[in-house]
Amino acid sequence: MSTQMVEATKKEYQYGFHDPEKYTFKARKGLDKEIVEEISWMKSEPAWMRDFRLRSLEQFVAKPMPTWGADLSELQFDNIYYYLKATDRQGKTWEEVPDTIKNTFDRLGIPEAERKFLAGVGAQYESEVIYHNLKEEWEKLGVVFVDTDTAVREYPDLVKEYFGTIIPPSDNKFAALNSAVWSGGSFIYVPKGVKVDIPLQAYFRINAQNMGQFERTLIICDEGSQVHYVEGCTAPIYSSDSLHSAVVEIIVKKGARCRYTTIQNWSVNVYNLVTKRAVAYEDATMEWIDGNLGSKVTMKYPAVYMLGKGAKAEILSIAFAGHGQNLDAGGKVVHGAPHTTSTITSKSISKDGGRSSYRGLLKVAKGAVGCKSNVRCDALILDEHSRSDTYPYIEIDENDVAIGHEASVSKIGEEQLFYLMSRGVSENEAATMIVNGFIEPLVKELPMEYAVEMNRLIQLQMEGSVG
Amino acid sequence: MGSELVVRDLHVNVEGKEILKGVNLQVRQGEVHALMGPNGSGKSTLAYTLAGHPKYEVTDGEVLLDGENLLEMGADERARKGIFLAFQYPTAIPGVNMANFLRTAVSRVRAAQSDNAGSARDGGELIPMREFRKELNSSLSMLKMESDFVRRYLNDGFSGGEKKRAEILQMALLRPKIAILDETDSGLDIDALRVVSEGVNALSGTNLGVLLITHYQRILNYIKPNFIHILFNGRVVVSGGPELASVLEEKGYDWVRTEFGEPVAG
Ligand SMILES: Nc1ncnc2c1ncn2[C@@H]1O[C@H](COP(=O)(O)OP(=O)(O)OP(=O)(O)O)[C@@H](O)[C@H]1O
Ligand SMILES: [Mg+2]
Numbered sequence: 001m002s003t004q005m006v007e008a009t010k011k012e013y014q015y016g017f018h019d020p021e022k023y024t025f026k027a028r029k030g031l032d033k034e035i036v037e038e039i040s041w042m043k044s045e046p047a048w049m050r051d052f053r054l055r056s057l058e059q060f061v062a063k064p065m066p067t068w069g070a071d072l073s074e075l076q077f078d079n080i081y082y083y084l085k086a087t088d089r090q091g092k093t094w095e096e097v098p099d100t101i102k103n104t105f106d107r108l109g110i111p112e113a114e115r116k117f118l119a120g121v122g123a124q125y126e127s128e129v130i131y132h133n134l135k136e137e138w139e140k141l142g143v144v145f146v147d148t149d150t151a152v153r154e155y156p157d158l159v160k161e162y163f164g165t166i167i168p169p170s171d172n173k174f175a176a177l178n179s180a181v182w183s184g185g186s187f188i189y190v191p192k193g194v195k196v197d198i199p200l201q202a203y204f205r206i207n208a209q210n211m212g213q214f215e216r217t218l219i220i221c222d223e224g225s226q227v228h229y230v231e232g233c234t235a236p237i238y239s240s241d242s243l244h245s246a247v248v249e250i251i252v253k254k255g256a257r258c259r260y261t262t263i264q265n266w267s268v269n270v271y272n273l274v275t276k277r278a279v280a281y282e283d284a285t286m287e288w289i290d291g292n293l294g295s296k297v298t299m300k301y302p303a304v305y306m307l308g309k310g311a312k313a314e315i316l317s318i319a320f321a322g323h324g325q326n327l328d329a330g331g332k333v334v335h336g337a338p339h340t341t342s343t344i345t346s347k348s349i350s351k352d353g354g355r356s357s358y359r360g361l362l363k364v365a366k367g368a369v370g371c372k373s374n375v376r377c378d379a380l381i382l383d384e385h386s387r388s389d390t391y392p393y394i395e396i397d398e399n400d401v402a403i404g405h406e407a408s409v410s411k412i413g414e415e416q417l418f419y420l421m422s423r424g425v426s427e428n429e430a431a432t433m434i435v436n437g438f439i440e441p442l443v444k445e446l447p448m449e450y451a452v453e454m455n456r457l458i459q460l461q462m463e464g465s466v467g
Numbered sequence: 468m469g470s471e472l473v474v475r476d477l478h479v480n481v482e483g484k485e486i487l488k489g490v491n492l493q494v495r496q497g498e499v500h501a502l503m504g505p506n507g508s509g510k511s512t513l514a515y516t517l518a519g520h521p522k523y524e525v526t527d528g529e530v531l532l533d534g535e536n537l538l539e540m541g542a543d544e545r546a547r548k549g550i551f552l553a554f555q556y557p558t559a560i561p562g563v564n565m566a567n568f569l570r571t572a573v574s575r576v577r578a579a580q581s582d583n584a585g586s587a588r589d590g591g592e593l594i595p596m597r598e599f600r601k602e603l604n605s606s607l608s609m610l611k612m613e614s615d616f617v618r619r620y621l622n623d624g625f626s627g628g629e630k631k632r633a634e635i636l637q638m639a640l641l642r643p644k645i646a647i648l649d650e651t652d653s654g655l656d657i658d659a660l661r662v663v664s665e666g667v668n669a670l671s672g673t674n675l676g677v678l679l680i681t682h683y684q685r686i687l688n689y690i691k692p693n694f695i696h697i698l699f700n701g702r703v704v705v706s707g708g709p710e711l712a713s714v715l716e717e718k719g720y721d722w723v724r725t726e727f728g729e730p731v732a733g
Contacts (some may be wrong), residue, residue: 403562424546424576
């Protein structure tokens with residue numbers, strides 16, 4: 001830890017309302033009012049946030065489990081830690097990390113320090129330094145990029161104005177859960193007209209908080225601004241926590257542009273149930289690029305509500321479901337204003353009995369004339385044990401619209417395999433090439449280093465050696 | 468001594484039906500053999516079988532490359548041993564960048580031939596980028612192809628002629644011992660035919676044996692065959708010198724039909 005940070009931590013404790021030394025938070029399983037109050041207290045939060053959490057808890061308890069999508073019946077809410085201090089989290093040792101995960105780190109060539117961190121046994125990630133240098137640049141532009149806990153303390157007005165407005169706790173059971181127990185995540189504010197050239201990467205500053213189970217991200221792009229945020233990484237994230245449930249809210253104001261890229265590769269014990277939603281105002285553009293490889297169950301449908309005329313939405317989603325995985329992913333676009341445009345492209349791959357589904361919503365409100373929407377979903381099934389499904393929901397209340405919907409399901413072609421093999425490439429390498437080719441339209445949208453890693457990861461996944 | 472491909476009494480079934488009924492053929496490095504025959508006589512079936520397509524079931528006979536049994540090898544291993552097939556209908560593989568693919572293929576084949584097991588494996592080393600670029604550019608210019616071409620996805624959206632040229636480009640880079648060219652001439656315009664033929668000639672010399680499947684004498688004006696064979700109803704029924712081509716051009720296959728049996732259905 002840099003001395004700067006130690007200083008910051010000390011200061012925080014010094015000015016806290018409570019004396020942490022007299023208090024020890026005992027991590028325990030299960031969720032009730034007391035846990036929620038303790039979380040809020042540990043973070044020395046203002047009353048409005050504590051109340052928000054408590055109201056959300058009521059919603060969580062009241063809301064039914066979703067009855068569609070993946071099977072969640074094995075999920076036991078009583079058997080989960082809802083808040084762990086970073087020090088508790090790091091109680092694990094390297095020896096406890098499964099060999100499959102260690103091997104994958106090897107194959108991906110992840111540096112030592114980073115491996116420990118990704119496996120949940122290390123403290124800080126070494127790129128902290130890079131982050132601090134970049135941070136100075138951003139600060140000159142007035143850009144705020146901090147973790148959300150810090151934002152609640154340092155930018156209370158901004159947070160209060162937008163937090164929970166795009167995805168209210170009542171939205172769904174998991175949004176309510178996150179609202180009650182959230183911790184970490186990123187807060188970004190880009191001022192009017194400011195264009196951030198380099199992607200803001202959560203990768204640079206991953207720390208225990210950020211990789212938490214219930215992170216909460218809020219991004220505000222003020223008028224005419226531009227930002228690209230990248231989260232996650234291609235290395236498998238080993239987590240003994242079985243539930244990851246994040247909420248991401250984004251506001252893209254008039255003429256602004258936001259791109260949000262996720263590469264997610266949770267270990268295969270994790271339920272990954274994430275709510276992501278953006279609102280795009282007049283002539284604003286929102287792009288979600290979402291790559292899902294790991295997890296036992298993923299349910300994730302990034303959404304864009306186009307509320308100003310001329311707004312644009314683009315959603316690109318990749319899912320690769322291997323043995324024992326059920327990835328239910330897709331996107332939602334709501335055309336709430338005239339002349340708005342949306343595109344959803346989904347590519348899913350199923351292998352070794354894995355199941356991947358595209359689930360999408362396209363909604364056009366009455367009066368949203370001249371809208372255009374194009375949905376395309378392609379599925380690739382690698383063997384006869386695997387499965388792929390498509391669930392497109394379309395609600396259109398306006399006549400003057402142009403809608404296109406195309407779906408395809410293909411098996412990996414014998415002719416394609418033979419063609420590549422006849423050039424001296426092994427069957428496995430040929431199949432990997434075909435799969436990488438299949439997702440290429442999305443991968444080429446990723447920042448370079450992610451694209452390279454993504455291809456390597458597909459290669460590992462094809463060998464079935466990814467944990 | 469040059470390599471030698473020997474096909475002996477080859478019987479092949481496709482989806483339960485016998486298509487090749489005892490083919491005999493011998494192609495040495497440095498020789499050009501033209502294989503002609505009516506539609507449906509089994510030319511492509513022979514080509515696919517030699518390259519190792521899993522759909523083609525060999526029920527009898529043998530195929531040897533320098534005494535090694537090719538029939539026990541998968542398509543990839545055959546390619547690494549020096550067999551190359553230029554497809555009659557090359558398969559499109561969307562999203563697979565041609566240059567990257569070629570570099571991988573070349574690396575795997577070269578490594579196998581120099582006994583560099585490490586690079587022959589999946590994810591093994593690739594030949595250095597600069598070395599590959601240089602070779603690629605010289606092959607491209609030999610075939611009068613734009614260098615942008617290899618940035619496209621493999622055979623995806625290629626015109627008929629572009630596909631055929633791309634096949635020969637691959638052959639040039641993979642440097643096989645024996646190449647089977649399945650109707651590489653069809654779909655090529657007159658200029659392209661000349662360029663591609665010159666390319667094949669430049670590569671053949673003493674290091675390449677060619678089995679050239681064609682319907683037309685035209686390409687044989689550029690690529691001079693040492694032998695011509697006629698495949699009819701799953702058998703090589705006539706073999707001869709280059710003069711056989713003009714006989715066919717003049718008389719068609721009717722005389723073969725009368726001599727060797729009933730016309731093939733379809
Ligand atoms: N994959 C296949 N499935 C079904 N039938 C096949 C297949 N491949 C070949 N055949 C059949 O085998 C016979 C020989 O076909 P083949 O393609 O080898 O002929 P060819 O001599 O190459 O003809 P052409 O001159 O038209 O290219 C035909 O009757 C064809 O329909
Ligand atoms: Mg043919």
